[in-house]
Amino acid sequence: MRVEWSSFEKRGRTWLAIDWVETGAPPHGRVMRRGFGSDLIEGKIPYELGGTGSISIEPVGARCHLEFPLKEGESILETDAPSPTIVCGGTLDMTGAPDLTGRNVLVVEDDYYIAGDTAAALRGAGAKVLGPCPSEDATLDLLETATPTHAVLDLNLGGGEPRFEIAHALKERGVPFNFLTGYDPDAVPEDLACVVRLQKPVTFRNIVEAVAQL
Known part of the structure; x- marks a missing residue:
């Protein structure tokens, strides 16, 4: 496994780039399934940090690239903000709920x-x-x-x-x-x-x- 990071300037801000490479896995076919980890890297991180993320699972290992802008922020331990709630995604059945059509x-x-x-x-x-x-x-x-x-x-x-x-x-x-x-x-x-x-x-x-x- 190899993890490298570097900073760079983009649109007048300092960004952080992270490359994570894992090699040495037994040979296997290309993985097509997308699961929680893929959604975390390509969905959650870009959404919450305003950057980009990509992951590919190759026959010889995995490659992940992340980049996002750096910004100052308070730790949740230093504020009175509530602890985050953990929610799992999935299909939500709204049968019997009020009709919001047109809104x-x-x-x-x-x-x-x-x-x-x-x-x-x-x-x-x-x-x-x-x-x-x-x-x-x-x-x-x-x-x-x-x-x-x-x-x-x-x-x-x-x-x-x-x-x-x-x-x-x-x-x-x-x-x-x-x-x-x-x-x-x-x-x-x-x-x-x-x-x-x-x-x-x-x-x-x-x-x-x-x-x-x-």
């Missing part, structure tokens, strides 16, 4: 699996999903070209303290939304105190029901 629901959530499952639940109830968006910048960029009818908004994007720029942008546009968060009510400013908080961990059916009530 364009924006999903803002930086956890790849929670975002994917939230989107799947909303689609299962008939909604069209905008996003999901993992960051404030990605969300504000999307709002320049798309207008949601409703939204589900995580408050802790990328760690640190809760941020409310997206909430205020949605409020200015007249878009009703719910907070999806582990923070206590006193973390929410007074002008947004009327927004319904869905306390993590929350079931995806409850998210659909809350959107239906907006």
Whole structure:
């Protein structure tokens, strides 16, 4: 096994590149199956870190390449942010849930699996999903070209303290939304105190029901 890393400049920022190569495995045919590890490298890491990831399983071993921008951030041990919830992806049965047909629901959530499952639940109830968006910048960029009818908004994007720029942008546009968060009510400013908080961990059916009530 060989792991190498290097930094480089891209779009005015410092990025980190990691190459992981494993060799010496018994010869075998090309692996076509895509599992949790592939989804982690090619889905979760690019989504949450804003970079790219690729993995290939060759007859003689495995090769993985990752690159993403470096940024300063607080450790979760240094903040009062709630511990992350572990969610497994899969098919979500929304039989009997409220019908969200005709609603364009924006999903803002930086956890790849929670975002994917939230989107799947909303689609299962008939909604069209905008996003999901993992960051404030990605969300504000999307709002320049798309207008949601409703939204589900995580408050802790990328760690640190809760941020409310997206909430205020949605409020200015007249878009009703719910907070999806582990923070206590006193973390929410007074002008947004009327927004319904869905306390993590929350079931995806409850998210659909809350959107239906907006």
